[in-house]
Amino acid sequence: MKICVFPRLLSLSYKGCFNADSQRLYLFLSPTLRRCVLPVLHSETKSLGTQCAVVEDLCVWDPIDGQTADHFALLSDTVRSCKKLVALCCPPLNSSAWKHLSDLHTLLTVEIHGVFRPLDGNHLKFAPFLNITTLSFDLKIATGLITLLQHSEFPSLKKFEFLGRMSSWEVEHLFGVLSQCNTRRTLEHIDISLRWYTVQDPCTLIRQLFCFTQLQALYLSFCDPSVYLDNDPVYPDDNDFLLEAMTSWPHIPSLQFRDKSANRHPGVTAALPECPDWHTLCSC
Structure with missing residues (x-):
């Protein structure tokens, strides 16, 4: 047993x-x-x-x-x-x-x-x-x-x-x-x-x-x-991609870019009002 x-x-x-x-x-x-x-x-x-x-x-x-x-x-x-x-x-x-x-x-x-x-x-x-x-x-x-x-x-x-x-x-x-x-x-x-x-x-x-x-x-x-994120002629439909993404995800709290110049993209500024929980933006 x-x-x-x-x-x-x-x-x-x-x-x-x-x-x-x-x-x-x-x-x-x-x-x-x-x-x-x-x-x-x-x-x-x-x-x-x-x-x-x-x-x-x-x-x-x-x-x-x-x-x-x-x-x-x-x-x-x-x-x-x-x-x-x-x-x-x-x-x-x-x-x-x-x-x-x-x-x-x-x-x-x-x-x-x-x-x-x-x-x-x-x-x-x-x-x-x-x-x-x-x-x-x-x-x-x-x-x-x-x-x-x-x-x-x-x-x-x-x-x-x-x-x-x-x-x-x-x-x-x-x-x-x-x-x-x-x-x-x-x-x-x-x-x-x-x-x-x-x-x-x-x-x-x-x-x-x-x-x-x-x-x-x-x-x-x-x-x-x-x-x-820029006006790349190869991807013309992606010019507003960031704004579209952040509008779709208003609860995203932070965003990180590999490209240091990306945080100057107009889409970043345009997305800010759509994201009340967004508290961190950094580039590396």
Whole structure:
């Protein structure tokens, strides 16, 4: 009979040689456990939520790149066994796990890292992720992320982060689907960094974000994210880009330019009355 030797344990951070010690994991699976950090998955974790019914914070750092379908199923089963999650950090999940998360009204934060594989097209009917406020993705391959966003609603989302690799088609669609997830009136923070990809026309992409009227922080890294603020004949439609942006985002508190001469652009002066919360302007 397997008995937990720490029946009142609240937090577990399992480090070291987990594969060798995993047979003894049950010693730490307390019914009072609320936070659990695991380096890899093991069959013992499949029923984690059953043994630790009140676990709220689950973090799995398993590098499952290239692992079998059974390994992804184990991760999904582990997550699905947890009924009271508030925060989740783990490799990409399958459709069944996302369906489970969409039904968890306790869930506030989701962080996904690794290789996002295609989702099962027959199981994409998710309930609205009612209370999720933060979505963060750090992905080597983002296949499947666009599909997830296209079939999901995040009516409470305030922060969206993405770091990873995407094709030009995926980049354009990422910006588009963000505005279709019922997030226009809630999203306050957007941070998107693309590895090894240069956006040719960033202004066109950024204009897709103008619908987020509550935006307070925007960080974009496209390797060479040139936004033209002057009367460049190559981009004649971008002359009023700054004024258009600041009018769309009246709650932006600060603005930083790479070009020291940019703060003398007429658009900066014109934008000031539209931004009552704007308190910092700097150039570097």
